[in-house]
Amino acid sequence: MRPTNMMMKKHTIGIGADYRQDLRRLIASALQNRQECSAVEGLELCRSTLGEEEFLAAVDVLLDGHLTMGPQTEAFEAEWSAWLPTDFSLMVNSGSSANLLMLSALTFPGNPDGLRPGDEVILPAVGWSTSLFPISQTGCVPVLVDVDRDTLNLSPEKVEEAVTDKTRAILAIHLLGNPCDIPALQTIADRHGLYLLEDCCEAHGASIEGRRVGTFGALAAFSFYYSHHMTSIEGGMVCGQDRSTWRDGLVSQRAHGWIRGRSDRDQWAKNYPDIDPRWLFATTGYNVRPTDLNAAIGRAQLRKLSGFIEQRVAIRRRLLDRLRPYESWLAVQRELPGHSHAAFGLSLMVRPDAPFGRKKLQAFLEARRIETRPIVGGNFARQPVMGHVPHRCSGLLANADLVHCNGLMIGNHADLTAAQEDHLIACIAEFMESHALRAA
Template identity: 40%
Template sequence: MFYELAAPSWGEEEIAAAKRVIDSTFTTMGAEVKAFEAEFAAYFGAKHGIMVNSGSSANLIATAALFYKKERPLQRGDEVIVPALSWATTYHPLQQYGLRLKFTDIDLQTLNMAPSLLEKALTPKTRAIVAVSILGNPAAMDVIRAFADKHGLYLIEDNCESMDAELNGKKCGTFGDLNTFSFFFSHHISTMEGGIVLTDDDELADLCRSMRAHGWTRDLPPDSSIYSRKSNDHYEAYRFILPGYNVRPLEIEAAIGREQLKKLPGFTAIRRKNLQLFQQLLGGDERFIIQKENGKSSAFSFTVILNPARNPDRNKVFKALGEADIGFRIITGGNFLRHDVLKHYDYEVVNGGAPNADIAHDYGFFVGNHPFDIEPQLRRLHDVLDHVCR
């Protein structure tokens, strides 16, 4: 395809790292995972990193950890504020743990949670916020963090789409009590599959470590606050304290991740250069609404919303993109309120609706960005859109 949605970012270094692990014959979670966790956490200035097998699993154990805190644990029936536009596994762990979701509309310009709706979403039962930075563009994390602090709410920052984005000089994925990242094939760095939770809280880190691997104590430090060691070491190695999962990563993924992490600053710089060209080509054109950058985007991809005021024919646009060999897809997961799975949820929509999320769902799409120059692809995209939208 001339303009792909996703492209590989591995080089010889990643292949050599994978081969090193295969040659060692030690493939399950071990020294490579531990090293990658430390290096990734250090890059973001976090105290703890807990690697898992996907960003979705990172969201799962982050949610689970808050239910097992010694003080002020979440409980079934508590309310959590979420944006209407995100990926499915932003929400599924919340439903699976019996939380009531309060959906807020998005800001149509940034595509992120509209912070003006936080007060309207707040009730005496509100206990947490899950904030998402969509496709590399920082949400109003400073405002959301301040709101959470003011009202004593937990904040999970789902940063799976926005690795290396920054807001006011602070990396996204460091504003929350728990922060999640994804290393899927198409994301900013790729370990095939994979994810991580970052936190500065010792208790939450240990809870995540235990939940990651069967709910046992094996991976916990001797001085962990979430359990007391007993004298029988034979028993301790297989002692279960939480109803956990097996969402452990593989050594090969971590070894690849260590090489990818070294390249991340360069990847981000190229993505941002591509973003500048995209903004030059489509910014200010009243036919299109493109994502307004908040802070410094890490430019996962490029969104285009056909201006509904001009009564556009999106099917005609999609046909032209297909004929031009340009890949495209729905923006993240679209308006989640439009999906069948909501019949299984306990939820409420703040203000009774999410019209901006509907516009993004009905008139929007995104095209890919990559850690290499895509000027010819972006110029063809512009030419196609300019022609078909006349």
């Protein structure tokens, strides 16, 4: 008998239970193999945390055939909103896109309280490229403000000094997982009638007095790039506490500017009967949609997220304890009282009076297979691209310069081994002792 379409479909679905067991075995053995091959004493900036569950979830999506944004994305958004917790979340294809949508929502001409071309948005001088670029891409002017020397986050005093009558928003970046001084920034925002936005791309699970970052600002952005606390490979989330103000606009801007997925789509359709509602465009927009493949992986990772964060935090605490003997030459990032650091990475700042420079320490570590990188983008005002981006620097940015010239970052990840921790500390001890001897 020749199989009918119906039977073929049944056959595809019918492989369910068996294929999952076989696949799980195959994936487990492949992962084991990979772990053995990569058991090194060096330290990478990032490492895959994808396990059997993520691989199976991805295969399920591929077999299911619903590949583009769909039910997995919706479920991930609901689960992320419950985890944070927040009123609504919208998944996008990266943290950069999440930042872009935040600024686009704020500057959309249809938003009566929105920002207008030439309005200023304050952000820290130490930050990431795609925290800053959306500000100018949406017609506003980024104002770079110095960071606090200990927290490496926006200095509230410097923010206050930077406010002018053109200032409309503050973009707080929780650098390397360290929560910003949100209470102080919120006070400034309230006093001057500014929007407060949060870039939490490095700060999943960081909190202030038990409340997670990403729940303070009007809108917040997260990244699920693979070096972050959890990953969907590429991916991001825009979150907000006030669905009625923001969600529909963000939904349109995520996907072409059309009305699909908006709560008010029926009203739009009714108002424009001559336009096919499937191709009815309400706002400007992009295509920054995720795929269900990313969302399914994200969902499996979210179930492990609290564990990942705990592990990263414990590793950072141990490393900070063991680095204490060297603190007269090496400064680490400090969190404020009541703030809980999410330990994205470990920052080391060579103090200006140390008998060696950052580059020397970096070369020493790299030669011993410890990967390093600058602290995020360094002082972003110094990046050549800023020659093409209209912006303003408020004051001297002296601490950002220190980060730029003296700072380096070492990766942290949930399954860093005790041997890797020991290797890092042994290398730093060796380096320090050689200089102490020479300095004596």
